[in-house]
Amino acid sequence: MNGLIKKKIKGTCFILPAFLVHLVIVLIPACSMFYYAFTKWNGLNEPQFNGLDNFRRMLTDYDFLFALKNNVIWMSIFLIVPLILGLGMALIFTKIGKIQLLFRSLCFLPYVVSATVAGKIFSIFYSPYSGIGSFFEQLGIRGLADFAPLGNEHQALYAAAFVDNWHWWGFVLVLMMSALHQVDAALYEAAQLEGANSWQILKNVTLPQIKPTIVSYFVFVIIAAFTTFDYVWIMTQGGPAGATEVFSTRIYKTTFINFEAGYGSALSLSVCLLALSVYFILKLVQKRGREQL
Amino acid sequence: MKKWIRVLLTAMLTVSLAAGCGAQAENNAEKQDSPQVQTGQDAQSPNVQSDGEKKEINITWTNIKESQQQVWQDYVIKPFQEKHPDVTVNFQGIPDLQNTIRVQIGAGAGPDMFYMDSIDIPDFASTGHLLNIEPYREQYGMDDFMFDWAIDSTEYKGEMYALPHSVEATAMTYNKTLLDQLGKEVPKTRQDFVDICDTALSAGLIPISFGYSGENILLTWPYEHYITCYAGGEKTAQLLKGEIGFDDPDIKGAFALLKADWDAGYINDKKSGAIKNDEARTLFTNQKAVFNFEGPWLTLVDTPPGTWEFEWGQCAWPSMKDGMPAASAITLGEAIGINADTKYPDLCVELMMDFYMNEERCAQAVAAGFSTPARSIDASNYPEDMPEQIRKTLDVQDQNMNAESVGYAPWGFYPSKTAWFLNDNLDKVFYDQMDLDTFLIKAQECLEQDLADGYVFAG
Secondary structure, rough: HHHHHHHHHHHHHHHHHHHHHHHHHHHHHHHHHHOOOOEEEEOOOOOOOOHHHHHHHHHHHHHHHHHHHHHHHHHHHHHHHHHHHHHHHHHHOOOOEEEEEHHHHHHHHHOOOOOHHHHHHHHHHOOOOOHHHHHHHOOHHHHHHOOHHHOOOOOHHHHHHHHHHHHHHHHHHHHHHHHHHHOHHHHHHHHOOOOOOHHHHHHHHHHHHHHHHHHHHHHHHHHHHHOOOHHHHHOOOOOOOOOOOOOOHHHHHHHHHHHHHHHHHHHHHHHHHHHHHHHHHHHHHHHHHHHHH | OOOHHHHHHHHHHHHHHHHHHHHHHHHHHHHHHHOOOOOHHHHHHHHHHHOOOOOEEEEEEEEOOOOHHHHHHHHHHHHHHHOOOEEEEEEEEEEEHHHHHHHHOOOOOOOOEEEEEEEHHHHHHHHHOOOOOHHHHHHHHHHEOOOHHHOOOEEEEEEEOOOEEEEEEEOOEEEHHHHHHHHHOOOOOOOHHHHHHHHHHHHHHEEEEOOOOOOOHHHHHHHEEEEEEOOOOOHHHHHHOOOOOOHHHHHHHHHHHHHHHHHOOOHHHHOOHHHHHHHHHHHOOOOOEEOOOHHHHHHHOOOOOOOOOOOOEEEOOOOOOOOOOEEEEEEEEEEEEEEEOOOOOHHHHHHHHHHHHHHHHHHHEEEEEEEEEEEEEHHHHOOOOHHHHHHHHHHHHHHHOOOEEEOOHHHOOOOHHOOOOOHHHHHHHHOOOOHHHHHHHHHHHHHHHHHHHHOOOOO
16 A cells, blocks of 8 residues: 555656646646636736626627638548548558558658648649649640639638648548457458458448547547648638638637737637537547447 | 666756746846836947846847848948947847737737837737837937828827838839730729720730738738728828728728729739739739739839849829829838837837938948838938839839828728728628628728727828
8 A cells, every 4th residue: 555655656756847837838828718718808908807798799700600610611521531531541451461551651641741831832732823723724624724722712621621631631541550450350250251241341340340449530530620720821821701710710810810819718718618518429429339349 | 776766857857847937037037127218318328238248139020031131230230239249139030920929028028129010009008018219209309300100100199109110102013014015004093994904804914913812911902002092091091080981982982992803803813812922923023914012112122123024113003083193002111119128228229220310321221122211311322333123112102102192001000900800801802701881880890999999090
């Protein structure tokens, strides 16, 4: 017993310095957001308590509600596209022997490119004068010569999401491959002996076995989708006409461009609570999934 | 042994953490002890501050080119350091300057001096973060040689809170070679302008090159031109004084005309939202566009002489309505804020005033590609070998600034909430995401809020 207490004290001592740094740099500023969310504050003056005004304003803030819609679209894209791509390619790669390493590395390559670099490069690709549009024009394909998705309010969000997907799906591939490697080979053998076809094996063996990984992926994507910022900011800063505005860009603009730090804190707090709610719901689903397994 | 190493490492980490906090506390204490505002006499006698310590002044500016930084070094910093060898001046250009500065200053830190737009002065001044320049105003006789309206633009509640660094008069930059090819003259009226734009479109050219992707703040250029040349400077002044609203027929008409010109494809073929401003400049450089929204800063500072292989010119933006003259908007291009917490307020003011007061040095700096200071410079002070591009720009700017009719550029005169709203939402009108009436109603709400917060028009 004595030894256990000593061990705990030792462990605490090791954690303490890092925890103190975390407390000062992350926890205290994060908690201060709760206070500022109920104030009128421009980031420079003394915050003035204004009750629930910021939250009332949020309900009629068209830009914020539009950002919410965009975040949901963004989240839907990332819940579906990289997963299908990653899982699909992982299923193929696990069957092609040693050469899979080469393909896996090639697919993973975009993940090591920084968001800034990828965003800038794709901005050039998307330019109507120096990108894909002008390439089509040179080929004489007039119909695609006007391809300028970042200047089109209906395409810009998908164009930015495409770049993030391009960057991200290689990681999902690796994640899914490692999950597939952990599936007990005996289960596949048993299914084959029972005469199951490929689709039945996928549906009844593979997917249930990698379900915890998929749910973890969902949790991760949902949180990441609520906080996505880099690609949108680098490529469009929420434009054109607010078409790519997401929570983070709206919060950033509100706080650091319009200098409404109090309202920005209220927006941040709401997003934080929203993400937490979704996180807990998914954790519940994950727990039930484990119980079923 | 291992146990002792663990204990030692833990102790070291804890001590260094505590030491870090301690150092900050000491710095803060030192800052509080240091004199916050010194007398004007001290500024004239820097030796009063010479106590053997190495003094350091940090200037933070926008992310300007190396050649621009060199001009700062050659004409502002070096001459000052020759006079004050004990002072080190660090000049740093950073992207996203305004946000960074606000966070730093708000946290009680930040550089000694920094670039700022005059529309941000009330926020900083009202919270005590800017040094009050008023004591230095008389000492350096600023009113004797600096433009009155530029000084007014730096005032908050009747007192100066920033140094007016540079002034500009907006302009239309045009490609004369292309105009000649199209058989057109430089436009003076709305009809001329529309005629050229339509002819340019038919010839496969872009009438006006303009890109604002990721930089909504640049939308300020088009609406400035349209308000100035459709509603006029007087109406703009009335609007900003709260005497008329955004629903005034002339103000509304200016925005409606801008929207119509966007729909007609005059403004970069409606692709401005897809390209950055750099690319729009490249289009103009490569003779794909006839006009450019940008004014003197483009040819004084941002485009090295000799880059354009065509005949070009600058003039006031053409009239957009019968009876309204072609006009430019004047504005304070750059202001310099001095941190109220600086240890060396006198030296900071002196650093810039030494430059502004020396007409010859100002002229040399401008000839080397510097923004035009907020003072008049006699033409005889400019060097003989000054690049023709700069001489031409200065002539046009001088002419536009002294014209009978001038407007007021938003980035120098509009209150901040209103300016940010217009910049952030104008393209929603372009893209039909917001109708013009709603846009103007919301702009009016912002203006009323600004006026209620104490904004005073400085024009």
